[in-house]
Amino acid sequence: MACSAVTLSIATIGAVVAVVCLAVGFGTDNWYEIRVNRTIIRARLEGNTEDLKNFENDARYFDRDEGLFRICFPQQKPRGVSTYVSPVQTECMNINYYLPENKISDDFSEERWERLHMARAVIGLYLVGFLFLFFSFFTGVAGCWKRSHGNIVATGLLQLLAALVDAGAMGLWHGVQYYDYQKLRDSMAYFGWPDVLKHKGHTTFNYGWSYILVWIGVGMCLLTSILFLSSAHCLRREKKTEQAKNIQYLMPVYPDKRQPYNYAAYPGPYYQYGY
Numbered sequence: 001m002a003c004s005a006v007t008l009s010i011a012t013i014g015a016v017v018a019v020v021c022l023a024v025g026f027g028t029d030n031w032y033e034i035r036v037n038r039t040i041i042r043a044r045l046e047g048n049t050e051d052l053k054n055f056e057n058d059a060r061y062f063d064r065d066e067g068l069f070r071i072c073f074p075q076q077k078p079r080g081v082s083t084y085v086s087p088v089q090t091e092c093m094n095i096n097y098y099l100p101e102n103k104i105s106d107d108f109s110e111e112r113w114e115r116l117h118m119a120r121a122v123i124g125l126y127l128v129g130f131l132f133l134f135f136s137f138f139t140g141v142a143g144c145w146k147r148s149h150g151n152i153v154a155t156g157l158l159q160l161l162a163a164l165v166d167a168g169a170m171g172l173w174h175g176v177q178y179y180d181y182q183k184l185r186d187s188m189a190y191f192g193w194p195d196v197l198k199h200k201g202h203t204t205f206n207y208g209w210s211y212i213l214v215w216i217g218v219g220m221c222l223l224t225s226i227l228f229l230s231s232a233h234c235l236r237r238e239k240k241t242e243q244a245k246n247i248q249y250l251m252p253v254y255p256d257k258r259q260p261y262n263y264a265a266y267p268g269p270y271y272q273y274g275y
């Protein structure tokens with residue numbers, strides 16, 4: 001009893017933490033933090049009116065946090081971009097996934113389309129991951145309620161699938177980053193950034209806490225899947241020992257000479273009193 005109960009409790013807590021990490025990371029915008037040293041860039045652009053206009057209007061000249069759905073400006077916001085206040089009170093603009101596709105996306109190169117498909121697949125994979133976690137909730141509740149080996153195994157496997165799908169989504173997200181910063185050679189990619197921004201030290205890049213939170217969530221998912229599977233193993237072993245005990249209770253006490261037909265602990269239909 002103790003083994004499966006303790007492991008199941010820890011697994012349940014782990015699963016809740018995993019879901020919270022994944023959901024918060026998925027919804028927040030601090031995946032990739034881009035910091036622009038505007039002081040040094042303003043000094044560089046001194047006297048160039050065209051560039052100074054971009055300096056105030058173009059989002060690429062501003063500190064920003066990129067998420068899966070939004071780009072947010074924690075400090076100043078560019079004038080040339082319409083933003084709105086996100087649920088966590090920063091000025092943000094939405095990332096365009098071109099749903100529905102429009103005139104701009106019709107002109108995309110093949111590689112740009114590959115990137116877009118990958119970016120959409122990242123979101124898709126996360127949603128599939130959440131679906132697995134959603135199902136695992138029901139199998140988990142049923143498994144704990146009925147102490148059912150099969151349901152707990154199913155919970156563990158669903159957690160494992162969720163962890164794999166989410167890790168795949170993370171991998172694909174890195175693929176999108178690779179396309180943005182290295183592979184693509186168009187004006188929308190890093191390749192098309194103004195040179196002053198690409199200069200070493202003028203722009204710095206960091207992975208943010210949302211990104212880290214999602215990796216923690218993936219790790220927790222993996223851990224809880226192992227815990228669920230091992231608690232299912234415990235449960236089966238415990239049930240077997242319980243059964244063995246019950247069989248002992250059902251064993252007839254062999255009759256002795258004085259009470260030839262007396263079965264002490266067997267109240268079955270053949271129970272007879274001695275005479």
Ligand SMILES: *[C@@H]1O[C@H](CO)[C@@H](O)[C@H](O)[C@H]1NC(C)=O
Nearest residue numbers: 036037038039040041201202
């Ligand atoms: C910007 O660059 C200048 C010159 O390299 C440096 O002195 C300053 O500390 C930098 N500012 C930030 C916020 O990093």
